[in-house]
Amino acid sequence: MQALDKILYKIKENNKVLLIFDYDGTLVPIVEKPELARLDSETRQVLEELSNCNLVKIALISGRDIKTLQELSGIVNKNILIYGIHGGEILKNGKIHINVSDCYKKIIENLKNSISDLNELDGIYIEDKQYSISVHYRLANEQNTQIAINRFKEAIKSQEIKLESEQKINIKSQNQCYFRFQEGKKVLELLPNSFNKGSAVESLISDYPDYFPTYFGDDKTDVYAFEKVKSYNGLAFFIGNELVQPADQAISIIEIRDFLKKAKNLQSINH
Numbered sequence: 001m002q003a004l005d006k007i008l009y010k011i012k013e014n015n016k017v018l019l020i021f022d023y024d025g026t027l028v029p030i031v032e033k034p035e036l037a038r039l040d041s042e043t044r045q046v047l048e049e050l051s052n053c054n055l056v057k058i059a060l061i062s063g064r065d066i067k068t069l070q071e072l073s074g075i076v077n078k079n080i081l082i083y084g085i086h087g088g089e090i091l092k093n094g095k096i097h098i099n100v101s102d103c104y105k106k107i108i109e110n111l112k113n114s115i116s117d118l119n120e121l122d123g124i125y126i127e128d129k130q131y132s133i134s135v136h137y138r139l140a141n142e143q144n145t146q147i148a149i150n151r152f153k154e155a156i157k158s159q160e161i162k163l164e165s166e167q168k169i170n171i172k173s174q175n176q177c178y179f180r181f182q183e184g185k186k187v188l189e190l191l192p193n194s195f196n197k198g199s200a201v202e203s204l205i206s207d208y209p210d211y212f213p214t215y216f217g218d219d220k221t222d223v224y225a226f227e228k229v230k231s232y233n234g235l236a237f238f239i240g241n242e243l244v245q246p247a248d249q250a251i252s253i254i255e256i257r258d259f260l261k262k263a264k265n266l267q268s269i270n271h
Contacts, residue, residue: 003249018211023062025218039073051079065129087200103177132191164193198224
C-alpha cells in the first residue's frame with residue numbers, strides 16, 4: 001500500500017488525520033514570479049470543505065508571510081491553520097502572532113536598505129517579510145545571480161549579523177538576536193533562527209495529539225518538517241521526481257490534488 005493510500009484508509013476508517021502542506025511547489029507550481037503563485041479555485045474549495053470535517057485538520061506552513069499567503073491562496077476558512085515565515089507567524093482567531101523580539105525587525109530593515117539597489121538588476125527580486133528577507137534569482141542570468149548572492153552575503157557579514165552557528169559557541173547568547181541563513185529553490189533567505197518548519201509541525205502535533213500527522217513539501221527547508229513528522233511516526237511526502245530523505249514517497253502536485261478530492265469524497269460518504 002502506497003503512503004498516500006494509507007492516509008485515505010485512515011480517513012475511511014474514521015481515524016483523525018492532520019494534513020500539513022507547504023505552499024509554493026506543493027499546493028501550487030513554482031512560477032517565475034513569486035507574486036503570481038495563486039491557488040486554483042478548485043483546490044481551495046476542496047481544502048476548505050475538508051477543513052470543515054471533524055476527522056481532518058488542515059494546516060499550511062510557508063516561507064511566505066501570512067498576509068501574502070492569504071492573498072495568494074484566497075483561503076479565508078478559519079478552520080485552516082496558517083503559519084507564515086517558516087512557522088514564525090501564526091494565525092489564531094483572525095490575528096497574526098509573532099513570538100520574537102523586535103530587534104530582528106530592525107536588523108532586517110537595515111539589511112534591506114543596504115541591498116535595495118539589487119532590485120535594479122534584471123531577474124532579481126527582494127522579498128521583505130519584516131522579520132526575514134529573501135533574495136529571489138529565478139529570472140536572473142548567471143552574472144546577476146552571482147552579483148546578488150555575493151552582495152547579500154557580504155551585507156550580512158559587514159553588518160555583523162549573528163548567525164546560529166555562532167550562537168552554539170556563545171554561552172552569553174540568550175538576549176541576542178541570532179539568524180539562520182538558508183538556501184531554497186533559486187532563493188536565499190535570512191530569518192530568525194527560531195523560525196523553523198519543524199518547530200511549527202511539533203506545535204501542531206502537540207495541539208492535535210489525537211490526529212495522525214502528515215507533511216507535504218518540496219524544498220530543502222521542508223526537511224526539518226519531514227524529520228519532525230517522522231519522529232512522531234507520521235508520514236512525509238516530497239513533491240518532486242526523486243525521493244528526498246526522510247520522506248516516505250515522492251509525489252506530484254497533480255497527485256496531491258487527486259488525493260484531496262478522494263479524501264473529500266470519503267468524508268462525504270462517512271458523514
